[in-house]
Amino acid sequence: MFRVSDLPAELPRPDLATEAAVRRSLGRRRPLHDPAAQPVDRLDLLIDALSPEVTALVVLWLGGTRRASRDTRIGYADDLLLWADWARRELGRERFALDLRRGDITMWLTYQQDAGAAASSVSRRLSALSSLYRYAAGWGLPVVSPISDDDHRPKFHRGRRATSARVLDADQVGDLLAAATDVRDALVVGLLYTAALRVSELCGADDTDRQDEGRRTWLVVTRKGGKSVRVPLETTVAELLDAYRATRPAWTGDGAAPLLADATGNRLDRHDVTRLLRRLAKAAGIPRPETVGPHSLRATAITDQKRRGHSAEDLQELSGHADVRTVMVYIDDDGRAERVAALTDDLGRVMAAVPRRLTSP
Template sequence: MTAGEGRDHGRFDVVLEQFERHLRLERDLSPHTVRAYLGDVTALIAHLTAAGQTDLSGLDITGLRDWLGDQHQAGRSRATLARRTACARVFTAFCHRRGWLASDPGLLLGTAKAERRLPKVLDQTEAGAVLDAPAPDEPKDLRDRAMLELLYATGMRVSELCGLDVDDVDRDRNTVRVMGKGRRERTVPFGLPALRALDAWCVRGRPLWVREGSGPALFLGVRGGRVDQGTVRRVVHTRLAQVEGAPDMGPHGLRHTAATHLLEGGADLRSVQELLGHASLATTQIYTHVSIERLRAAYRQAHPRA
């Protein structure tokens, strides 16, 4: 702790600024996660301010529980409460290390478990209808098909897709280099349909959209810049809406679908973990539940004594 930080003694504006730097620079969290954590801490600070506190010196386990209790009374979901509990722990640990708190009250918080809902996924017929739908040979259509094929073939996140550069694709080995969460790099294979779609985009589509500032981005927007996540989401929603009976989902739904179909096809859980870039195998296990639920549904429909 610097002398200036000591004099500020946990003043809220200083704390929030330093916590943001910690999340961005020291923990290297994504911009989305940083925004979520800052929003949670801002809500906590508002709660403390309403209780008459002007700095962190009075923050204790009672204050944390009161804040979370208010969130519960306001009808916040279990997932939100779980995230805010986790954020409170990160925040109080940070403040304790900085000397703004004499002890770490977050250590006394119980664990709020989020309800894990099974993700929506396409069945294999629906996935085929989404990917094989006829489309014109125009740059936008070539790009959209390539993005959809790659999302389904690799299970990558939409942020990872948007961050791809041309030289991340190895056409000789049918693999793509992906930069995932926490700047963890992984190499993911893909099949011939995705390769053909990528070649069509790179040969007949991308050259028509390239501009001086396009750089090495693999997928471009109509103005020549790197494609953004909102555009990819619109493409996925639009294509799914054209398939009768398909559930409405975004790019993450294609990620769920890819993982589920891999497991249903006999892939082992550890391989799916590597392909998706999950840091923990426990995160990947949700897809075994998806497959079991689909098996149960088929059993109930088909077995005479189900």
């Protein structure tokens, strides 16, 4: 077990308050290779996977203000767990330490390519590790990042691509709802779709984040960057939330009860939500149910509203993006070729000036 008091005096030493704050922020998840196990505090999983020195560094790193977003902290923690798991299996490292070499990263990249990992995922995991190395160097620790921009940084197109979240249509979302056998499942689909929520916003919401004003129910969610905003709940979704709260398993943990819980009363995490949606997709007869995930509903909602004529600015407000250009990444542009062809035809008005003798056989 990790204890601050066990660390040599010259190494970074997080205080207990920072450690407790990081523990709360990271929440719980199931171990990587045991999806049937009970959720465990992410920090405890990191403690088991990392050397004590790296654990102390990670607590300070994740507790810093530059990583204030809960979603960012969880993403970095999960990426580190993946790095540690790979180093244990492929390099024989019992505990992960910041002693990787350039050749190790090249080997890791080969492993990722063989596993079919998306370039965006590879880039994100490299960025997480690179950020930790920079943080360690900032403390004056004798570490050198093994990641090379020339050899290791993948180039990928930012926009909709084969690995983007799958976009459904509104009828298929209706099929998911029709396949729901309990209130919670229908509520999860309704919240993700009608409010275009990120799964981190959904899973991070507490019961106390629900607010009623007149005939409208609101939910306070924490966006990327740590900003709290209120999102309106659709009427039926609010009714489902009322019904769910009446039957939700009792909360026995510290602090506010989670808005959504599993059968044992623990907070739902993104893996729980993914399994839930894929189960519903299979029951609904949606082709390739294994490709349906939480982000599918968010991307579907944005795409649906774009096709119904809403402006990019309105979609930005719905999705909570800081940059309106980012909204376009989520839009399924399967009609793009036809629209571009229509533009080309319209521009072709000037071609009427071509003498007919030049175009006649």
